[in-house]
Amino acid sequence: MPQFIDTPDPNIIELRGINQSYDGGENFIIQGLDFLVEDKPAQGQFVVILGMSGCGKSTILRYIAGLQEPTAGKVLIHDKPVSPDNRVGMVFQQYSSLPWMTVLENVSLALKYKGISAAERRKRAMELIEMVGLAGHEHKFAQYPTLSGGQLQRVAIARSLIANPEIILMDEPFGALDVNTRLQMQDLLADLWLKFHPTIIFVTHDISEAVYLGDDIYIMKSAPSRFVEHIKVDLPFERNRDTKRDPHFVELVREVEDRMVRVAELG
Ligand SMILES: Nc1ncnc2c1ncn2[C@@H]1O[C@H](COP(=O)(O)OP(=O)(O)OP(=O)(O)O)[C@@H](O)[C@H]1O
Numbered sequence: 001m002p003q004f005i006d007t008p009d010p011n012i013i014e015l016r017g018i019n020q021s022y023d024g025g026e027n028f029i030i031q032g033l034d035f036l037v038e039d040k041p042a043q044g045q046f047v048v049i050l051g052m053s054g055c056g057k058s059t060i061l062r063y064i065a066g067l068q069e070p071t072a073g074k075v076l077i078h079d080k081p082v083s084p085d086n087r088v089g090m091v092f093q094q095y096s097s098l099p100w101m102t103v104l105e106n107v108s109l110a111l112k113y114k115g116i117s118a119a120e121r122r123k124r125a126m127e128l129i130e131m132v133g134l135a136g137h138e139h140k141f142a143q144y145p146t147l148s149g150g151q152l153q154r155v156a157i158a159r160s161l162i163a164n165p166e167i168i169l170m171d172e173p174f175g176a177l178d179v180n181t182r183l184q185m186q187d188l189l190a191d192l193w194l195k196f197h198p199t200i201i202f203v204t205h206d207i208s209e210a211v212y213l214g215d216d217i218y219i220m221k222s223a224p225s226r227f228v229e230h231i232k233v234d235l236p237f238e239r240n241r242d243t244k245r246d247p248h249f250v251e252l253v254r255e256v257e258d259r260m261v262r263v264a265e266l267g
Pocket residue numbers: 022029051052053054055056057058059060093
């Protein structure tokens with residue numbers, strides 16, 4: 001059982017007693033779910049959620065983003081109900097950029113309604129476009145096949161960073177990418193995390209990716225779902241390709257896999 005021990009330290013995200021039903025309470029997809037993420041502003045957090053398809057991972061991200069409210073329970077950011085003032089960025093499971101806008105327009109969009117001048121918006125967007133490796137592509141439309149799948153996810157990551165978010169929610173962001181692009185994107189994300197130290201909640205089905213990127217891994221059981229396992233990833237803070245050859249990395253991957261199997265057997 002993951003022990004969401006309520007330490008005296010403040011939580012940045014707190015979900016308590018969450019229940020989710022879509023049929024008036026006859027069946028519950030999520031029941032009695034708690035999820036606490038401590039606030040570590042100077043360092044950030046990288047929390048990974050694993051669980052079988054349909055168990056409610058995207059739903060949890062939607063609660064935190066304020067896109068959906070649970071049937072019952074509390075969803076708090078900094079001890080307060082979710083509000084549009086929270087600085088939360090999201091990278092969705094599907095490509096989510098606006099295909100009728102250019103890369104530059106997509107990335108700067110979130111600043112448009114904040115009273116920031118066009119020149120400043122452009123400057124900040126270009127910095128991020130360069131950071132995610134898309135310099136030279138800024139005037140292309142953010143659509144496939146003008147941009148590849150990996151490039152479109154780079155746009156999505158730059159978009160999620162532009163408003164200087166405290167929390168970034170990432171829903172299987174690399175699921176549709178080929179292996180090499182996926183590895184590049186993992187390294188890009190690890191670098192961006194070290195640079196901006198946000199709190200990232202990252203959903204994936206890839207155990208090696210979970211161990212490579214995460215500091216804490218939580219596994220959900222399904223029907224009705226809640227968190228049942230927690231693995232602390234005690235690898236060095238900075239990770240690189242060699243990390244994946246570290247025997248302890250291999251051991252952790254196996255440990256997570258074993259626990260996933262155990263959770264699936266729970267039903
Ligand atoms: N509006 C809705 N009405 C009925 N059921 C819904 C609705 N929205 C979501 N669900 C159900 O809630 C469950 C959780 O969905 P969710 O998308 O959160 O799963 P997930 O863990 O993200 O799955 P995946 O790994 O496939 O992305 C699913 O069984 C889904 O069918």
